[in-house]
Amino acid sequence: MHRVVQGIASDLLGRIDRLGGLNAPHLILGKILAQAYDTAAYKIAADDLLGTHKVDILFHALGAGVVMHDEKRIDALMVETKAGRKAITGDIFIDCSGDGDLAAWAGARYEVGDNEGSMLYPSMMFRLNGVDPDKAGEAWRTIPALMEKAEAAGRHRFPRKAAIVRPQRSPIEWRVNFTQLARADGRAINGLEPDDLTRGELEGRRQAVDAFNFLRTVAGFENSYIVDLPPQLGIRETRRVIGGYMLSGEDVLGCASFDDSIGVNGWPMESHVAGDVIFKFPPIPQSRGFNELPYRMLIPEGLDNLMVAGRCASMTHDGQSAARVSGACFAMGEAAGTAAALALDGNALPRELAGDKLQDRLKQQGAFLGRDQAVPEGV
Numbered sequence: 483m484h485r486v487v488q489g490i491a492s493d494l495l496g497r498i499d500r501l502g503g504l505n506a507p508h509l510i511l512g513k514i515l516a517q518a519y520d521t522a523a524y525k526i527a528a529d530d531l532l533g534t535h536k537v538d539i540l541f542h543a544l545g546a547g548v549v550m551h552d553e554k555r556i557d558a559l560m561v562e563t564k565a566g567r568k569a570i571t572g573d574i575f576i577d578c579s580g581d582g583d584l585a586a587w588a589g590a591r592y593e594v595g596d597n598e599g600s601m602l603y604p605s606m607m608f609r610l611n612g613v614d615p616d617k618a619g620e621a622w623r624t625i626p627a628l629m630e631k632a633e634a635a636g637r638h639r640f641p642r643k644a645a646i647v648r649p650q651r652s653p654i655e656w657r658v659n660f661t662q663l664a665r666a667d668g669r670a671i672n673g674l675e676p677d678d679l680t681r682g683e684l685e686g687r688r689q690a691v692d693a694f695n696f697l698r699t700v701a702g703f704e705n706s707y708i709v710d711l712p713p714q715l716g717i718r719e720t721r722r723v724i725g726g727y728m729l730s731g732e733d734v735l736g737c738a739s740f741d742d743s744i745g746v747n748g749w750p751m752e753s754h755v756a757g758d759v760i761f762k763f764p765p766i767p768q769s770r771g772f773n774e775l776p777y778r779m780l781i782p783e784g785l786d787n788l789m790v791a792g793r794c795a796s797m798t799h800d801g802q803s804a805a806r807v808s809g810a811c812f813a814m815g816e817a818a819g820t821a822a823a824l825a826l827d828g829n830a831l832p833r834e835l836a837g838d839k840l841q842d843r844l845k846q847q848g849a850f851l852g853r854d855q856a857v858p859e860g861v
């Protein structure tokens with residue numbers, strides 16, 4: 483077993499583990515191990531991690547606009563806070579908003595969705611408590627067939643196939659990924675539209691109750707209850723900012739290598755289409771099963787002091803269906819922060835940074851970039 487996303491992700495997972503919040507990794511579709519964690523432990527560990535690195539944190543501030551120095555350079559991000567509007571100035575900005583908000587305001591080019599008017603569909607996940615673990619057993623194996631039976635008998639209707647129901651670290655608590663949120667015209671809820679987000683959130687909670695009513699008919703779940711709904715709807719895809727390279731579905735399926743690799747992605751394509759979720763893996767075990775992520779994905783065209791990392795980085799619709807997941811986002815985030823620090827030290831623009839300098843620094847920090855490095859052992 484190999485965990486290929488390392489670096490800051492290993493630090494965070496270590497902190498979650500010390501809080502007793504890590505599950506044993508579990509196999510997905512017989513091809514990849516997934517690492518689940520307790521959400522409260524994650525929050526505490528993330529606070530600790532940022533505290534250790536003396537990061538200035540400002541919560542409760544919504545990015546709302548930009549002040550440009552000229553068309554290529556950002557002077558300030560405007561934020562709305564309880565104490566009024568503020569400008570946050572900086573020499574280099576990294577947009578990790580998921581939606582590419584700052585990049586869009588600054589005039590970066592971007593794409594949205596599949597060019598046919600739809601994006602990956604969002605979901606409202608939730609967690610159940612009070613499950614009887616002995617009776618529930620490996621219910622994730624039997625639930626898909628029970629869903630089909632319930633639908634055929636007209637007892638329930640489900641918005642999508644490929645539901646995920648899995649135990650958390652404490653087996654009386656399970657997470658449920660059952661829902662799919664569409665607009666009236668059948669297309670995905672648009673995470674850039676406040677009206678859509680509002681309707682999606684209301685409908686998401688309604689679908690969660692429907693899913694719960696079905697799950698209570700499954701052995702072991704009779705006395706369970708919804709212990710937590712997320713603070714907001716889970717959005718998978720909105721803007722994808724166009725950078726120096728767009729990671730594609732072929733790159734993912736072909737386990738691509740790049741000279742300017744800053745980390746790797748091991749997740750397959752996972753397309754949330756109407757009514758279903760379609761996975762496409764690279765050939766496993768014939769291939770190494772992961773692709774490298776080029777630094778150019780983080781560098782938007784036409785802007786000098788902006789980088790993007792996370793699900794809004796430079797990827798095609800298919801490439802993003804894979805590398806939007808948290809492992810690749812950790813790799814991109816660590817690389818963007820490290821590159822910004824190196825660029826500031828050397829008085830260079832992020833796009834001018836020498837690739838080997840960044841790669842050396844990332845390796846020193848424990849990151850795995852693929853390339854000539856030995857694949858890390860263990861999970």
Ligand SMILES: Cc1cc2nc3c(=O)[nH]c(=O)nc-3n(C[C@H](O)[C@H](O)[C@H](O)COP(=O)(O)OP(=O)(O)OC[C@H]3O[C@@H](n4cnc5c(N)ncnc54)[C@H](O)[C@@H]3O)c2cc1C
Nearest residue numbers: 544545579580583605716717718792793806807808809811
């Ligand atoms: C339902 C669902 C299930 C998933 N399951 C998994 C899974 O099992 N495993 C996995 O690895 N991945 C999973 N993913 C994917 C993964 O969680 C996300 O793609 C990933 O977290 C994206 O990371 P990010 O840092 O780019 O964005 P986010 O994690 O979305 O972080 C963006 C942050 O920016 C903030 N923000 C946005 N706009 C503004 C603004 N204007 N001003 C201030 N703050 C702002 C947001 O509030 C948020 O905190 C799932 C996604 C969804 C929706």
